[in-house]
Amino acid sequence: MPFLRLALRHARASRVVSSRGFATTRTLGLPGSGEAIEAQALTFSEFGDPQKVLRLTPHKIKRSAISTGNSLLLRTLAAPVNPADINVVQGTYGALPRFIPSAFGRNVESVEPPVAIPGNEGVFEVLEAGVDVDKEQYAPGDWVLPVGSGYGTWRTHVLTTSSDTKLWKIPSYIRNSRGLTVMQAATATVNPLTALKLLHTFGANAGDWVLQNGANSAVGRLVIQLAKLNDIKTLNVVRERETPRETEQLRGALQALGADVVVTDSQLGRELAQILKDVSGGKGAKLMFDCVGGSAATSLAKSLNPDGKVITYGAMSKKPMMPGAGMLIFKGITFEGFWVSKWGERFPRRKKESLEYLLNQMASGNLQMGATAPVPWRGDELRLVDTVGLTLEGKRRGKSVFVFPDDGELDKPSFGLDAQLGKAVVEIGHNERPEGEK
Numbered sequence: 001m002p003f004l005r006l007a008l009r010h011a012r013a014s015r016v017v018s019s020r021g022f023a024t025t026r027t028l029g030l031p032g033s034g035e036a037i038e039a040q041a042l043t044f045s046e047f048g049d050p051q052k053v054l055r056l057t058p059h060k061i062k063r064s065a066i067s068t069g070n071s072l073l074l075r076t077l078a079a080p081v082n083p084a085d086i087n088v089v090q091g092t093y094g095a096l097p098r099f100i101p102s103a104f105g106r107n108v109e110s111v112e113p114p115v116a117i118p119g120n121e122g123v124f125e126v127l128e129a130g131v132d133v134d135k136e137q138y139a140p141g142d143w144v145l146p147v148g149s150g151y152g153t154w155r156t157h158v159l160t161t162s163s164d165t166k167l168w169k170i171p172s173y174i175r176n177s178r179g180l181t182v183m184q185a186a187t188a189t190v191n192p193l194t195a196l197k198l199l200h201t202f203g204a205n206a207g208d209w210v211l212q213n214g215a216n217s218a219v220g221r222l223v224i225q226l227a228k229l230n231d232i233k234t235l236n237v238v239r240e241r242e243t244p245r246e247t248e249q250l251r252g253a254l255q256a257l258g259a260d261v262v263v264t265d266s267q268l269g270r271e272l273a274q275i276l277k278d279v280s281g282g283k284g285a286k287l288m289f290d291c292v293g294g295s296a297a298t299s300l301a302k303s304l305n306p307d308g309k310v311i312t313y314g315a316m317s318k319k320p321m322m323p324g325a326g327m328l329i330f331k332g333i334t335f336e337g338f339w340v341s342k343w344g345e346r347f348p349r350r351k352k353e354s355l356e357y358l359l360n361q362m363a364s365g366n367l368q369m370g371a372t373a374p375v376p377w378r379g380d381e382l383r384l385v386d387t388v389g390l391t392l393e394g395k396r397r398g399k400s401v402f403v404f405p406d407d408g409e410l411d412k413p414s415f416g417l418d419a420q421l422g423k424a425v426v427e428i429g430h431n432e433r434p435e436g437e438k
């Protein structure tokens with residue numbers, strides 16, 4: 001019933017627009033002089049299809065709650081839409097939030113039915129700090145990252161306190177002397193950390209060959225670059241594009257990042273095994289990173305040396321790997337999983353050290369973040385929800401990132417939008433609407 005679905009979706013959107021009006025950029029960025037800040041969040045109150053369960057929920061943050069004690073008012077600068085965020089909304093992720101009436105904070109109006117706020121990654125700016133907050137710890141203008149998982153970043157503002165252990169202030173020197181951008185900071189805590197830890201934790205050494213699939217993903221691109229910085233060789237598998245020209249463009253883009261070899265999934269099997277043998281001078285590979293699963297991952301794993309190791313960190317195909325008995329018994333291939341959230345909980349200090357290293361590498365231009373598709377948060381529910389709902393569809397043009405600019409901010413270099421792609425994909429939510437829904 002596409003028509004009914006369309007009608008319901010538009011009814012939902014217009015309800016929000018007519019009752020609240022579109023949020024202006026000024027409302028998002030500045031507290032204003034009224035008694036309360038008009039804040040917004042994408043929320044859900046049950047698990048399911050993001051396009052059905054996500055709602056734009058306006059709420060007020062009273063000014064009286066902001067400047068007191070050790071309170072901290074943050075505004076969101078940018079927050080990406082990662083595959084894991086969608087799995088959280090679907091209810092299929094390894095860690096799921098609780099639905100609570102006080103999801104917007106202790107001193108903010110409660111909400112019925114109870115909700116959760118998705119979004120695991122992003123960057124906030126301190127707007128105001130309470131009278132008791134040590135200015136060395138937090139001051140207006142500081143940038144802050146959520147370092148605990150499930151923080152809930154798809155919202156315009158956060159009212160919290162300076163003792164919030166799930167936040168970490170980006171050291172000022174990285175911003176001041178190196179010129180870190182909003183987009184770099186917003187995408188630092190999940191994928192770069194995962195790529196770094198995959199390479200560190202599973203013993204990839206200089207001169208080794210590492211196989212990976214999903215090489216065009218944000219994690220895959222970062223694995224390529226971090227491997228290059230450490231003289232580790234990568235053989236990368238991507239999905240074939242619509243045309244040979246597009247496939248060549250993708251291959252070129254990954255090679256420009258430092259990929260040693262880029263093959264497509266159509267080359268898996270004997271052809272890939274021969275390529276690996278040739279490029280590695282017969283040495284082969286003993287480590288593989290898998291974020292795809294299914295028969296393609298199983299096939300790639302067959303190219304590993306005896307006693308090789310497969311590290312699964314994602315399952316984009318939603319299909320399991322099916323290693324044959326021979327692979328397990330005769331070749332001794334082992335399979336392990338890696339989850340950066342769990343690693344971060346076990347090693348919180350090392351997590352911050354690693355983040356500082358990665359932010360420095362990004363700000364110095366040694367790590368490229370890959371294509372991003374900025375989606376300005378203008379308070380129109382339909383477009384925001386579509387952005388989330390369509391993120392896992394089709395071949396990837398760039399990671400959707402909600403951006404929350406103040407007047408004129410998007411054009412500043414400090415925001416870090418890719419000049420070409422940024423302009424082209426700003427309307428991604430509209431461009432990629434399913435056929436028939438205009």
Ligand SMILES: NC(=O)c1ccc[n+]([C@@H]2O[C@H](COP(=O)([O-])OP(=O)(O)OC[C@H]3O[C@@H](n4cnc5c(N)ncnc54)[C@H](OP(=O)(O)O)[C@@H]3O)[C@@H](O)[C@H]2O)c1
Pocket residue numbers: 082083084190191194214215216217218219220238239291292312313314315316317318338339340341394395396397399
């Ligand atoms: N375990 C952890 O700690 C951890 C941490 C971070 C991320 N992850 C996981 O890592 C994966 C990648 O995340 P990301 O944020 O880097 O992704 P991303 O940038 O959003 O890109 C998704 C990638 O998945 C590929 N893909 C989508 N559907 C596919 C399919 N059916 N078969 C093969 N490839 C497919 C896309 O290929 P195209 O380029 O061809 O479109 C794209 O390159 C996700 O599964 C995510 O949950 C895990």
